[in-house]
Amino acid sequence: MRHPSLLARKRYGPTRWWVALLGSFLMVLGLASTAAYGRDDDRATAAADQVLTWTAGDPIDHYLSAPRTAVAGPATIVFENSAATGNTTGMPHTLTFGVSDVEFNNDVPLNILANPSDSEGGKHSVEVTLTPGRYFYHCTIPGHGSMQGILTVTEDSGGEDTTAPETSATVDGDKNAGGAYIGQATVTVAATDAGSGVD
Numbered sequence: 001m002r003h004p005s006l007l008a009r010k011r012y013g014p015t016r017w018w019v020a021l022l023g024s025f026l027m028v029l030g031l032a033s034t035a036a037y038g039r040d041d042d043r044a045t046a047a048a049d050q051v052l053t054w055t056a057g058d059p060i061d062h063y064l065s066a067p068r069t070a071v072a073g074p075a076t077i078v079f080e081n082s083a084a085t086g087n088t089t090g091m092p093h094t095l096t097f098g099v100s101d102v103e104f105n106n107d108v109p110l111n112i113l114a115n116p117s118d119s120e121g122g123k124h125s126v127e128v129t130l131t132p133g134r135y136f137y138h139c140t141i142p143g144h145g146s147m148q149g150i151l152t153v154t155e156d157s158g159g160e161d162t163t164a165p166e167t168s169a170t171v172d173g174d175k176n177a178g179g180a181y182i183g184q185a186t187v188t189v190a191a192t193d194a195g196s197g198v199d
């Protein structure tokens with residue numbers, strides 16, 4: 001976890017000088033904050049690790065579980081129709097993505113047939129690349145027409161950090177009766193960002 005904080009401590013002479021310098025410090029701080037936005041490599045990698053799992057069992061009118069949403073990019077699709085997911089009858093099912101309806105994404109020709117006694121024990125994994133939009137999936141076994149649903153895929157934001165860092169600037173020194181600093185004053189600026197840290 002990156003947890004840097006920008007901490008600057010400087011001493012300046014005449015009051016009017018450090019006021020100008022404080023301004024330039026805050027400008028630099030602002031630029032650094034902007035640089036801290038943008039893609040976070042750790043989270044971009046995490047998106048490639050997404051695993052989407054469908055399960056099926058004895059019912060012929062619905063999957064036992066199915067994801068509703070996913071993030072665009074690489075994904076591992078797991079379809080399990082096994083004794084472990086409650087299949088006691090040996091009923092086969094498919095997880096099939098539609099590729100012919102213009103209303104939906106047609107770029108992933110997924111078609112997995114699984115049953116508890118197949119070579120994989122009913123649990124299959126396939127690597128795919130999803131694009132933003134909606135995928136229609138269904139089971140193609142005759143009589144299983146109600147086994148269907150929609151997977152909605154959203155744009156990968158890349159873990160973009162849209163929250164600005166928290167910044168502060170404090171002045172420390174002796175003041176006169178009018179509140180103006182006398183002689184030297186110390187300016188401390190700091191910035192923290194709980195999300196991506198501060199560069």
Ligand SMILES: [Cu+2]
Pocket residue numbers: 060092093094139140141144147
């Ligand atoms: Cu089925």
